[in-house]
Amino acid sequence: MKVSLAVHGGLAAAIHLRRPPLVVDTAALSGNETRELAELVAAAKDSPPGAEERRQGAARDAMSYTITVEDGGTSAILHQSDTRMSPEFTSLLGWLQQHSPDAAN
Amino acid sequence: MAKNRRLGCITPPHLLAKLLESSDEEVRRAAMSTLLDTSRLRGERAVRASVMRTAAPAQGRRTIFDCQNGTILAAAVLARSEDGDASADPSVNQAFDGFGTTRQFYLDVLNRNSIDDQGMRLQGYVHRGVRYNNAFWDGLEMVFGDGDGIVFTDFTRSLDVIAHELTHGVTDFTSGFGYHNQSGALNESLSDAMGSIVKQWSLGQTAEDADWLIGAEVFTPEIGADALRSMKAPGGAYDNELLGKDPQPAHMDQFVVLPDTDEGDNGGVHINSGIPNKAFYLTAIGIGGYAWEAPGHIWYESLRASSATTVFQEFADTTYAKAAELYGAHSAEQQAVQAAWRDVGITLSQVPAADQSTCEPSAPTDGSSMEALTRQIAVLSTQIETLTSDIQALAGRAGG
Numbered sequence: 001m002k003v004s005l006a007v008h009g010g011l012a013a014a015i016h017l018r019r020p021p022l023v024v025d026t027a028a029l030s031g032n033e034t035r036e037l038a039e040l041v042a043a044a045k046d047s048p049p050g051a052e053e054r055r056q057g058a059a060r061d062a063m064s065y066t067i068t069v070e071d072g073g074t075s076a077i078l079h080q081s082d083t084r085m086s087p088e089f090t091s092l093l094g095w096l097q098q099h100s101p102d103a104a105n
Numbered sequence: 106m107a108k109n110r111r112l113g114c115i116t117p118p119h120l121l122a123k124l125l126e127s128s129d130e131e132v133r134r135a136a137m138s139t140l141l142d143t144s145r146l147r148g149e150r151a152v153r154a155s156v157m158r159t160a161a162p163a164q165g166r167r168t169i170f171d172c173q174n175g176t177i178l179a180a181a182v183l184a185r186s187e188d189g190d191a192s193a194d195p196s197v198n199q200a201f202d203g204f205g206t207t208r209q210f211y212l213d214v215l216n217r218n219s220i221d222d223q224g225m226r227l228q229g230y231v232h233r234g235v236r237y238n239n240a241f242w243d244g245l246e247m248v249f250g251d252g253d254g255i256v257f258t259d260f261t262r263s264l265d266v267i268a269h270e271l272t273h274g275v276t277d278f279t280s281g282f283g284y285h286n287q288s289g290a291l292n293e294s295l296s297d298a299m300g301s302i303v304k305q306w307s308l309g310q311t312a313e314d315a316d317w318l319i320g321a322e323v324f325t326p327e328i329g330a331d332a333l334r335s336m337k338a339p340g341g342a343y344d345n346e347l348l349g350k351d352p353q354p355a356h357m358d359q360f361v362v363l364p365d366t367d368e369g370d371n372g373g374v375h376i377n378s379g380i381p382n383k384a385f386y387l388t389a390i391g392i393g394g395y396a397w398e399a400p401g402h403i404w405y406e407s408l409r410a411s412s413a414t415t416v417f418q419e420f421a422d423t424t425y426a427k428a429a430e431l432y433g434a435h436s437a438e439q440q441a442v443q444a445a446w447r448d449v450g451i452t453l454s455q456v457p458a459a460d461q462s463t464c465e466p467s468a469p470t471d472g473s474s475m476e477a478l479t480r481q482i483a484v485l486s487t488q489i490e491t492l493t494s495d496i497q498a499l500a501g502r503a504g505g
Binding site: 006008009010011012013014015017018019058059060061062063064066079081082083085087090094097 | 176177234235236238239240241242243244248257260266269270273277284292296320323333334348349351352353363367368369370371374375376
Protein backbone atom coordinates (compact mmCIF):
# COMPACT_ATOMS: atom_id res chain seq x y z
CA MET A 1 0.00 0.00 0.00
CA LYS A 2 1.20 3.48 -0.86
CA VAL A 3 -0.25 6.53 0.87
CA SER A 4 0.57 10.01 -0.41
CA LEU A 5 -0.18 13.36 1.18
CA ALA A 6 -0.42 16.64 -0.73
CA VAL A 7 -0.78 19.90 1.20
CA HIS A 8 -2.51 22.91 -0.34
CA GLY A 9 -2.95 26.55 0.63
CA GLY A 10 -1.93 28.20 3.87
CA LEU A 11 0.27 31.22 4.39
CA ALA A 12 3.02 29.30 2.63
CA ALA A 13 0.80 28.22 -0.27
CA ALA A 14 3.42 29.23 -2.81
CA ILE A 15 5.84 26.74 -1.27
CA HIS A 16 3.31 23.91 -1.09
CA LEU A 17 2.36 24.51 -4.71
CA ARG A 18 5.78 23.40 -5.89
CA ARG A 19 6.53 20.57 -3.53
CA PRO A 20 5.85 16.95 -4.47
CA PRO A 21 3.47 14.94 -2.28
CA LEU A 22 4.87 13.09 0.70
CA VAL A 23 4.72 9.32 0.07
CA VAL A 24 4.71 6.50 2.60
CA ASP A 25 5.15 3.00 1.17
CA THR A 26 4.30 0.14 3.49
CA ALA A 27 7.04 -1.89 1.81
CA ALA A 28 9.45 0.21 3.85
CA LEU A 29 7.54 -0.09 7.14
CA SER A 30 7.60 -2.63 9.92
CA GLY A 31 4.68 -4.99 10.38
CA ASN A 32 3.34 -2.99 13.31
CA GLU A 33 3.58 0.27 11.43
CA THR A 34 1.85 -1.23 8.41
CA ARG A 35 -1.04 -2.48 10.55
CA GLU A 36 -1.27 0.89 12.29
CA LEU A 37 -1.39 2.75 9.00
CA ALA A 38 -3.98 0.36 7.55
CA GLU A 39 -6.22 0.91 10.58
CA LEU A 40 -5.88 4.68 10.38
CA VAL A 41 -6.66 4.65 6.65
CA ALA A 42 -9.73 2.47 7.17
CA ALA A 43 -11.02 4.75 9.93
CA ALA A 44 -10.40 7.93 7.90
CA LYS A 45 -12.17 6.46 4.86
CA ASP A 46 -15.28 5.88 6.95
CA SER A 47 -15.28 9.35 8.52
CA PRO A 48 -16.76 12.30 6.71
CA PRO A 49 -15.36 15.76 7.45
CA GLY A 50 -16.53 17.25 10.73
CA ALA A 51 -19.03 20.05 10.83
CA GLU A 52 -17.62 23.36 9.67
CA GLU A 53 -16.17 25.05 12.73
CA ARG A 54 -16.51 28.58 11.40
CA ARG A 55 -19.89 30.17 11.02
CA GLN A 56 -19.27 33.74 9.92
CA GLY A 57 -17.15 34.90 7.04
CA ALA A 58 -14.84 32.44 5.41
CA ALA A 59 -11.55 30.79 6.26
CA ARG A 60 -8.47 32.45 4.78
CA ASP A 61 -5.00 30.89 4.65
CA ALA A 62 -6.34 27.61 6.01
CA MET A 63 -4.70 24.52 4.53
CA SER A 64 -6.34 21.53 2.88
CA TYR A 65 -4.98 18.04 2.45
CA THR A 66 -5.37 15.35 -0.18
CA ILE A 67 -4.48 11.84 0.93
CA THR A 68 -4.35 9.25 -1.84
CA VAL A 69 -4.37 5.58 -0.87
CA GLU A 70 -3.25 3.05 -3.50
CA ASP A 71 -3.75 -0.55 -2.51
CA GLY A 72 -4.05 -3.67 -4.64
CA GLY A 73 -4.83 -1.85 -7.87
CA THR A 74 -7.46 0.41 -6.36
CA SER A 75 -7.12 3.94 -5.14
CA ALA A 76 -9.09 6.16 -2.82
CA ILE A 77 -8.80 9.91 -2.39
CA LEU A 78 -9.54 11.65 0.90
CA HIS A 79 -9.69 15.44 1.01
CA GLN A 80 -10.26 17.57 4.11
CA SER A 81 -9.26 20.99 5.44
CA ASP A 82 -8.08 22.68 8.63
CA THR A 83 -11.53 24.05 9.37
CA ARG A 84 -13.42 20.89 8.51
CA MET A 85 -11.63 17.74 9.54
CA SER A 86 -12.73 14.52 11.21
CA PRO A 87 -10.71 13.23 14.19
CA GLU A 88 -9.89 10.10 12.18
CA PHE A 89 -8.50 12.15 9.29
CA THR A 90 -6.55 14.24 11.81
CA SER A 91 -4.99 11.06 13.22
CA LEU A 92 -4.01 9.76 9.79
CA LEU A 93 -2.59 13.16 8.80
CA GLY A 94 -0.53 13.33 11.98
CA TRP A 95 0.76 9.79 11.49
CA LEU A 96 1.83 10.50 7.91
CA GLN A 97 3.59 13.71 8.92
CA GLN A 98 5.37 11.94 11.78
CA HIS A 99 6.55 9.13 9.56
CA SER A 100 7.67 11.39 6.75
CA PRO A 101 11.30 12.12 6.07
CA ASP A 102 10.08 15.46 4.71
CA ALA A 103 9.35 17.64 7.71
CA ALA A 104 8.28 20.66 5.65
CA ASN A 105 4.95 19.02 4.93
CA MET B 106 -24.50 42.29 43.37
CA ALA B 107 -21.57 40.05 44.22
CA LYS B 108 -18.56 40.31 42.02
CA ASN B 109 -17.18 37.37 40.04
CA ARG B 110 -20.47 35.57 40.24
CA ARG B 111 -21.33 33.01 37.61
CA LEU B 112 -24.70 32.42 36.11
CA GLY B 113 -25.63 28.77 36.44
CA CYS B 114 -24.57 26.52 33.57
CA ILE B 115 -28.14 25.34 33.27
CA THR B 116 -28.90 28.73 31.74
CA PRO B 117 -29.34 28.11 28.01
CA PRO B 118 -26.75 29.79 25.75
CA HIS B 119 -29.35 31.87 23.90
CA LEU B 120 -30.48 33.34 27.21
CA LEU B 121 -26.90 34.03 28.24
CA ALA B 122 -26.36 35.72 24.92
CA LYS B 123 -29.41 37.87 25.60
CA LEU B 124 -28.02 38.77 29.01
CA LEU B 125 -24.94 40.13 27.28
CA GLU B 126 -27.19 42.93 26.08
CA SER B 127 -28.21 43.84 29.63
CA SER B 128 -27.74 47.43 30.75
CA ASP B 129 -26.28 46.11 34.01
CA GLU B 130 -22.53 45.69 33.60
CA GLU B 131 -22.34 43.01 36.32
CA VAL B 132 -24.97 40.95 34.54
CA ARG B 133 -23.11 41.30 31.26
CA ARG B 134 -19.83 40.29 32.90
CA ALA B 135 -21.34 37.29 34.64
CA ALA B 136 -23.00 36.15 31.42
CA MET B 137 -19.73 36.48 29.56
CA SER B 138 -17.82 34.48 32.18
CA THR B 139 -20.42 31.77 32.18
CA LEU B 140 -20.49 31.59 28.43
CA LEU B 141 -16.73 31.26 28.21
CA ASP B 142 -16.58 28.67 31.00
CA THR B 143 -19.45 26.71 29.56
CA SER B 144 -17.86 26.84 26.15
CA ARG B 145 -14.60 25.49 27.52
CA LEU B 146 -16.21 22.77 29.60
CA ARG B 147 -18.66 21.53 27.06
CA GLY B 148 -16.60 22.29 24.00
CA GLU B 149 -19.52 24.05 22.38
CA ARG B 150 -18.21 26.13 19.55
CA ALA B 151 -21.66 27.50 18.93
CA VAL B 152 -21.55 29.22 22.28
CA ARG B 153 -18.39 31.07 21.37
CA ALA B 154 -20.02 32.15 18.14
CA SER B 155 -22.85 33.72 20.06
CA VAL B 156 -20.32 35.46 22.30
CA MET B 157 -18.53 36.88 19.28
CA ARG B 158 -21.67 38.10 17.61
CA THR B 159 -23.69 39.33 20.56
CA ALA B 160 -20.85 40.91 22.46
CA ALA B 161 -19.61 42.80 19.45
CA PRO B 162 -19.45 46.29 21.02
CA ALA B 163 -16.44 45.27 23.08
CA GLN B 164 -13.79 47.69 21.82
CA GLY B 165 -11.88 44.78 20.35
CA ARG B 166 -11.22 43.05 23.66
CA ARG B 167 -8.70 40.26 23.31
CA THR B 168 -8.87 36.63 24.40
CA ILE B 169 -6.19 34.04 23.71
CA PHE B 170 -6.85 30.30 24.03
CA ASP B 171 -4.32 27.48 24.19
CA CYS B 172 -5.07 24.49 21.95
CA GLN B 173 -2.47 22.45 23.83
CA ASN B 174 -1.45 20.86 20.51
CA GLY B 175 -4.97 19.72 19.73
CA THR B 176 -6.87 20.67 16.58
CA ILE B 177 -10.35 21.03 18.01
CA LEU B 178 -10.65 24.71 18.90
CA ALA B 179 -13.60 24.03 21.16
CA ALA B 180 -11.33 22.05 23.45
CA ALA B 181 -8.84 24.90 23.85
CA VAL B 182 -8.41 26.46 27.30
CA LEU B 183 -8.43 30.12 28.19
CA ALA B 184 -4.86 31.43 28.40
CA ARG B 185 -5.17 35.22 28.63
CA SER B 186 -7.95 37.77 28.52
CA GLU B 187 -7.99 41.53 28.15
CA ASP B 188 -7.89 42.21 31.88
CA GLY B 189 -5.86 39.17 32.83
CA ASP B 190 -2.20 38.91 33.74
CA ALA B 191 0.50 38.21 31.22
CA SER B 192 1.07 34.52 30.57
CA ALA B 193 4.24 32.55 31.22
CA ASP B 194 3.85 31.32 27.64
CA PRO B 195 5.54 33.64 25.09
CA SER B 196 3.22 32.48 22.29
CA VAL B 197 0.18 33.62 24.26
CA ASN B 198 1.70 37.02 24.96
CA GLN B 199 2.95 37.50 21.40
CA ALA B 200 -0.49 36.79 19.99
CA PHE B 201 -2.09 39.05 22.59
CA ASP B 202 0.35 41.90 21.91
CA GLY B 203 0.08 41.48 18.14
CA PHE B 204 -3.69 41.74 18.38
CA GLY B 205 -3.31 44.88 20.48
CA THR B 206 -0.92 46.57 18.07
CA THR B 207 -3.10 45.73 15.09
CA ARG B 208 -6.25 46.92 16.88
CA GLN B 209 -4.52 50.19 17.81
CA PHE B 210 -3.25 50.72 14.29
CA TYR B 211 -6.71 50.35 12.82
CA LEU B 212 -8.14 52.74 15.41
CA ASP B 213 -5.42 55.40 15.40
CA VAL B 214 -4.50 55.37 11.73
CA LEU B 215 -7.66 54.31 9.90
CA ASN B 216 -10.26 55.26 12.52
CA ARG B 217 -11.63 51.71 12.46
CA ASN B 218 -12.94 50.12 15.65
CA SER B 219 -11.65 46.54 15.39
CA ILE B 220 -12.35 44.13 12.57
CA ASP B 221 -15.99 44.97 12.03
CA ASP B 222 -15.65 48.68 12.96
CA GLN B 223 -17.99 47.95 15.86
CA GLY B 224 -15.49 46.72 18.41
CA MET B 225 -15.58 43.03 17.51
CA ARG B 226 -13.77 40.82 19.98
CA LEU B 227 -10.38 39.50 18.91
CA GLN B 228 -9.91 35.84 19.69
CA GLY B 229 -6.80 33.81 19.02
CA TYR B 230 -5.80 30.17 19.42
CA VAL B 231 -2.13 29.27 19.89
CA HIS B 232 -0.33 25.89 19.79
CA ARG B 233 -2.77 24.46 17.25
CA GLY B 234 -1.84 20.88 16.37
CA VAL B 235 1.57 19.26 16.37
CA ARG B 236 4.29 20.75 14.18
CA TYR B 237 1.59 22.78 12.45
CA ASN B 238 3.20 25.00 9.80
CA ASN B 239 0.62 27.71 9.43
CA ALA B 240 -1.52 30.50 10.83
CA PHE B 241 -4.98 31.24 9.49
CA TRP B 242 -8.17 33.25 9.89
CA ASP B 243 -11.09 30.87 10.28
CA GLY B 244 -13.75 33.43 9.46
CA LEU B 245 -14.22 34.42 13.08
CA GLU B 246 -10.91 34.16 14.89
CA MET B 247 -7.22 33.55 14.36
CA VAL B 248 -5.32 30.29 14.75
CA PHE B 249 -1.54 29.87 15.14
CA GLY B 250 0.72 26.85 14.75
CA ASP B 251 4.06 26.30 16.43
CA GLY B 252 5.85 25.30 13.24
CA ASP B 253 7.85 22.11 12.86
CA GLY B 254 11.04 23.68 14.22
CA ILE B 255 12.88 22.64 11.08
CA VAL B 256 11.49 24.93 8.37
CA PHE B 257 8.98 26.99 10.32
CA THR B 258 8.87 28.28 13.85
CA ASP B 259 6.16 29.80 16.05
CA PHE B 260 3.85 31.90 13.87
CA THR B 261 2.95 34.25 16.74
CA ARG B 262 6.43 35.73 16.39
CA SER B 263 5.48 37.70 13.30
CA LEU B 264 3.46 40.90 13.78
CA ASP B 265 2.88 41.28 10.05
CA VAL B 266 1.46 37.74 9.91
CA ILE B 267 -0.92 38.57 12.76
CA ALA B 268 -2.00 41.82 11.08
CA HIS B 269 -2.28 39.96 7.76
CA GLU B 270 -4.73 37.45 9.21
CA LEU B 271 -6.80 40.02 11.11
CA THR B 272 -7.02 42.07 7.91
CA HIS B 273 -8.71 39.09 6.26
CA GLY B 274 -11.46 39.77 8.79
CA VAL B 275 -11.52 43.47 7.89
CA THR B 276 -11.79 42.53 4.22
CA ASP B 277 -14.73 40.24 4.98
CA PHE B 278 -16.51 43.20 6.57
CA THR B 279 -15.68 45.68 3.78
CA SER B 280 -15.20 44.68 0.14
CA GLY B 281 -15.79 41.00 0.84
CA PHE B 282 -13.19 40.16 -1.81
CA GLY B 283 -13.67 36.58 -2.91
CA TYR B 284 -10.87 34.08 -2.51
CA HIS B 285 -10.44 33.08 -6.12
CA ASN B 286 -8.32 34.34 -9.02
CA GLN B 287 -7.70 38.12 -9.15
CA SER B 288 -10.14 39.14 -6.41
CA GLY B 289 -8.55 36.48 -4.21
CA ALA B 290 -5.08 37.83 -5.01
CA LEU B 291 -6.33 41.30 -4.02
CA ASN B 292 -7.65 39.79 -0.79
CA GLU B 293 -4.19 38.39 -0.06
CA SER B 294 -2.45 41.57 -1.19
CA LEU B 295 -4.52 43.84 1.06
CA SER B 296 -3.63 41.58 3.98
CA ASP B 297 0.05 41.80 3.07
CA ALA B 298 -0.10 45.59 2.62
CA MET B 299 -1.83 46.17 5.95
CA GLY B 300 0.36 43.55 7.62
CA SER B 301 3.47 45.35 6.47
CA ILE B 302 2.35 48.85 7.41
CA VAL B 303 1.17 47.73 10.84
CA LYS B 304 4.73 46.54 11.42
CA GLN B 305 6.19 49.75 9.96
CA TRP B 306 3.86 51.84 12.14
CA SER B 307 4.86 49.93 15.26
CA LEU B 308 8.54 50.48 14.43
CA GLY B 309 8.15 54.09 13.24
CA GLN B 310 9.77 53.20 9.91
CA THR B 311 9.55 55.12 6.67
CA ALA B 312 8.79 53.32 3.41
CA GLU B 313 12.44 53.62 2.47
CA ASP B 314 13.64 52.04 5.74
CA ALA B 315 11.12 49.20 5.90
CA ASP B 316 11.99 45.64 4.84
CA TRP B 317 8.61 45.05 3.12
CA LEU B 318 8.86 41.36 4.04
CA ILE B 319 5.92 39.23 5.13
CA GLY B 320 6.68 36.57 7.72
CA ALA B 321 10.40 37.13 8.08
CA GLU B 322 10.22 35.66 11.60
CA VAL B 323 8.39 32.43 10.78
CA PHE B 324 11.29 30.61 9.13
CA THR B 325 13.96 28.97 11.26
CA PRO B 326 17.37 30.66 10.84
CA GLU B 327 18.80 27.49 9.29
CA ILE B 328 16.41 27.46 6.36
CA GLY B 329 18.01 30.33 4.47
CA ALA B 330 14.84 32.18 3.47
CA ASP B 331 14.19 35.89 3.94
CA ALA B 332 10.44 35.57 4.39
CA LEU B 333 7.24 34.11 2.94
CA ARG B 334 6.91 37.04 0.54
CA SER B 335 8.64 40.27 -0.39
CA MET B 336 6.47 43.22 -1.41
CA LYS B 337 9.55 45.11 -2.56
CA ALA B 338 10.82 42.23 -4.67
CA PRO B 339 8.08 39.67 -5.37
CA GLY B 340 9.80 36.47 -6.46
CA GLY B 341 12.83 37.19 -4.33
CA ALA B 342 11.80 36.08 -0.83
CA TYR B 343 13.56 32.71 -1.03
CA ASP B 344 15.49 30.54 -3.43
CA ASN B 345 16.93 27.31 -2.14
CA GLU B 346 16.87 23.57 -2.74
CA LEU B 347 14.27 22.73 -0.10
CA LEU B 348 11.74 25.48 -0.80
CA GLY B 349 12.47 26.14 -4.46
CA LYS B 350 12.27 29.69 -5.80
CA ASP B 351 9.65 32.20 -4.72
CA PRO B 352 7.14 32.07 -7.64
CA GLN B 353 5.49 35.46 -7.11
CA PRO B 354 5.33 37.73 -10.18
CA ALA B 355 5.94 41.46 -9.96
CA HIS B 356 4.40 42.38 -13.33
CA MET B 357 1.30 41.48 -15.34
CA ASP B 358 3.57 40.01 -18.03
CA GLN B 359 4.40 37.26 -15.52
CA PHE B 360 0.82 36.69 -14.27
CA VAL B 361 0.51 33.00 -13.38
CA VAL B 362 -2.62 31.21 -14.60
CA LEU B 363 -3.57 28.42 -12.20
CA PRO B 364 -6.75 26.39 -11.78
CA ASP B 365 -9.34 27.69 -9.33
CA THR B 366 -8.96 24.67 -7.06
CA ASP B 367 -7.29 23.94 -3.73
CA GLU B 368 -4.42 22.39 -5.68
CA GLY B 369 -4.12 25.56 -7.78
CA ASP B 370 -4.19 27.88 -4.76
CA ASN B 371 -7.67 29.03 -5.85
CA GLY B 372 -6.28 30.50 -9.04
CA GLY B 373 -2.98 31.57 -7.49
CA VAL B 374 -4.23 33.91 -4.79
CA HIS B 375 -0.91 33.67 -2.92
CA ILE B 376 1.06 33.90 -6.17
CA ASN B 377 -0.40 36.78 -8.18
CA SER B 378 -0.78 38.93 -5.08
CA GLY B 379 2.82 39.83 -5.87
CA ILE B 380 1.58 42.22 -8.57
CA PRO B 381 -0.65 44.48 -6.40
CA ASN B 382 1.90 44.05 -3.59
CA LYS B 383 4.56 45.59 -5.78
CA ALA B 384 2.16 48.37 -6.83
CA PHE B 385 1.58 49.27 -3.18
CA TYR B 386 5.30 49.24 -2.46
CA LEU B 387 6.01 51.47 -5.49
CA THR B 388 3.24 53.87 -4.47
CA ALA B 389 4.71 54.14 -0.97
CA ILE B 390 8.20 54.75 -2.30
CA GLY B 391 6.86 57.20 -4.89
CA ILE B 392 5.04 59.25 -2.27
CA GLY B 393 7.78 58.85 0.32
CA GLY B 394 7.61 59.09 4.09
CA TYR B 395 5.38 56.81 6.14
CA ALA B 396 3.50 54.20 4.14
CA TRP B 397 0.60 54.11 6.60
CA GLU B 398 -0.23 57.72 5.76
CA ALA B 399 -1.27 58.52 2.17
CA PRO B 400 -0.59 55.06 0.64
CA GLY B 401 -2.32 53.27 3.52
CA HIS B 402 -5.34 55.56 3.39
CA ILE B 403 -5.67 55.28 -0.39
CA TRP B 404 -5.53 51.47 -0.26
CA TYR B 405 -7.89 51.25 2.72
CA GLU B 406 -10.49 53.53 1.12
CA SER B 407 -10.16 51.53 -2.10
CA LEU B 408 -10.74 48.32 -0.15
CA ARG B 409 -13.91 49.83 1.30
CA ALA B 410 -15.06 50.89 -2.16
CA SER B 411 -14.45 47.49 -3.77
CA SER B 412 -16.68 44.44 -4.09
CA ALA B 413 -16.33 40.67 -3.91
CA THR B 414 -15.56 40.37 -7.61
CA THR B 415 -13.23 43.34 -8.10
CA VAL B 416 -10.25 42.53 -10.32
CA PHE B 417 -6.81 44.17 -10.60
CA GLN B 418 -7.85 46.75 -13.24
CA GLU B 419 -10.86 47.91 -11.24
CA PHE B 420 -8.91 48.09 -8.01
CA ALA B 421 -6.13 50.06 -9.69
CA ASP B 422 -8.70 52.50 -11.10
CA THR B 423 -10.27 52.83 -7.65
CA THR B 424 -6.94 53.68 -6.02
CA TYR B 425 -6.43 56.39 -8.63
CA ALA B 426 -9.89 57.83 -7.96
CA LYS B 427 -9.42 57.63 -4.18
CA ALA B 428 -6.05 59.36 -4.43
CA ALA B 429 -7.81 62.24 -6.20
CA GLU B 430 -10.61 62.34 -3.62
CA LEU B 431 -8.22 62.33 -0.70
CA TYR B 432 -5.32 64.39 -2.02
CA GLY B 433 -6.58 66.12 -5.14
CA ALA B 434 -6.49 65.42 -8.85
CA HIS B 435 -2.97 65.55 -10.26
CA SER B 436 -1.56 65.53 -6.75
CA ALA B 437 1.81 63.91 -6.19
CA GLU B 438 -0.03 61.09 -4.42
CA GLN B 439 -2.29 60.41 -7.38
CA GLN B 440 0.58 60.48 -9.83
CA ALA B 441 2.56 58.08 -7.66
CA VAL B 442 -0.41 55.69 -7.76
CA GLN B 443 -0.58 55.95 -11.54
CA ALA B 444 3.15 55.39 -11.98
CA ALA B 445 3.10 52.39 -9.63
CA TRP B 446 0.34 50.57 -11.51
CA ARG B 447 1.94 51.37 -14.85
CA ASP B 448 5.21 49.88 -13.61
CA VAL B 449 3.49 46.58 -12.83
CA GLY B 450 1.80 46.54 -16.24
CA ILE B 451 -1.63 48.00 -15.49
CA THR B 452 -2.77 51.05 -17.43
CA LEU B 453 -5.40 53.02 -15.58
CA SER B 454 -8.73 53.40 -17.35
CA GLN B 455 -9.57 57.00 -16.48
CA VAL B 456 -6.21 58.58 -17.19
CA PRO B 457 -6.02 60.64 -20.40
CA ALA B 458 -3.61 59.11 -22.89
CA ALA B 459 -1.38 62.17 -22.71
CA ASP B 460 -0.87 61.56 -19.00
CA GLN B 461 -0.19 57.83 -19.24
CA SER B 462 3.48 58.30 -20.06
CA THR B 463 4.14 60.49 -17.04
CA CYS B 464 6.75 58.67 -15.01
CA GLU B 465 7.33 60.81 -11.99
CA PRO B 466 4.94 62.89 -9.94
CA SER B 467 5.22 66.48 -11.09
CA ALA B 468 3.71 69.78 -10.15
CA PRO B 469 0.48 70.39 -12.06
CA THR B 470 0.30 73.21 -14.55
CA ASP B 471 -1.72 76.29 -13.69
CA GLY B 472 -4.54 75.13 -15.96
CA SER B 473 -4.83 71.64 -14.51
CA SER B 474 -4.47 73.01 -11.01
CA MET B 475 -7.45 75.32 -11.60
CA GLU B 476 -9.36 72.45 -13.17
CA ALA B 477 -8.67 70.22 -10.15
CA LEU B 478 -9.61 72.99 -7.75
CA THR B 479 -12.85 73.62 -9.62
CA ARG B 480 -13.73 69.90 -9.41
CA GLN B 481 -12.96 69.79 -5.71
CA ILE B 482 -15.10 72.89 -5.08
CA ALA B 483 -17.97 71.28 -7.02
CA VAL B 484 -17.70 68.11 -4.91
CA LEU B 485 -17.59 70.14 -1.71
CA SER B 486 -20.60 72.22 -2.77
CA THR B 487 -22.61 69.07 -3.38
CA GLN B 488 -21.64 67.70 0.01
CA ILE B 489 -22.60 70.96 1.73
CA GLU B 490 -25.98 70.96 -0.04
CA THR B 491 -26.64 67.37 1.09
CA LEU B 492 -25.61 68.21 4.63
CA THR B 493 -27.84 71.28 4.68
CA SER B 494 -30.80 69.22 3.49
CA ASP B 495 -30.14 66.59 6.16
CA ILE B 496 -29.97 69.23 8.90
CA GLN B 497 -33.19 70.85 7.67
CA ALA B 498 -34.94 67.48 7.64
CA LEU B 499 -33.75 66.70 11.16
CA ALA B 500 -34.82 70.15 12.39
CA GLY B 501 -38.24 69.61 10.80
CA ARG B 502 -38.65 66.24 12.55
CA ALA B 503 -37.54 67.71 15.89
CA GLY B 504 -39.95 70.65 15.48
CA GLY B 505 -42.84 68.37 14.53
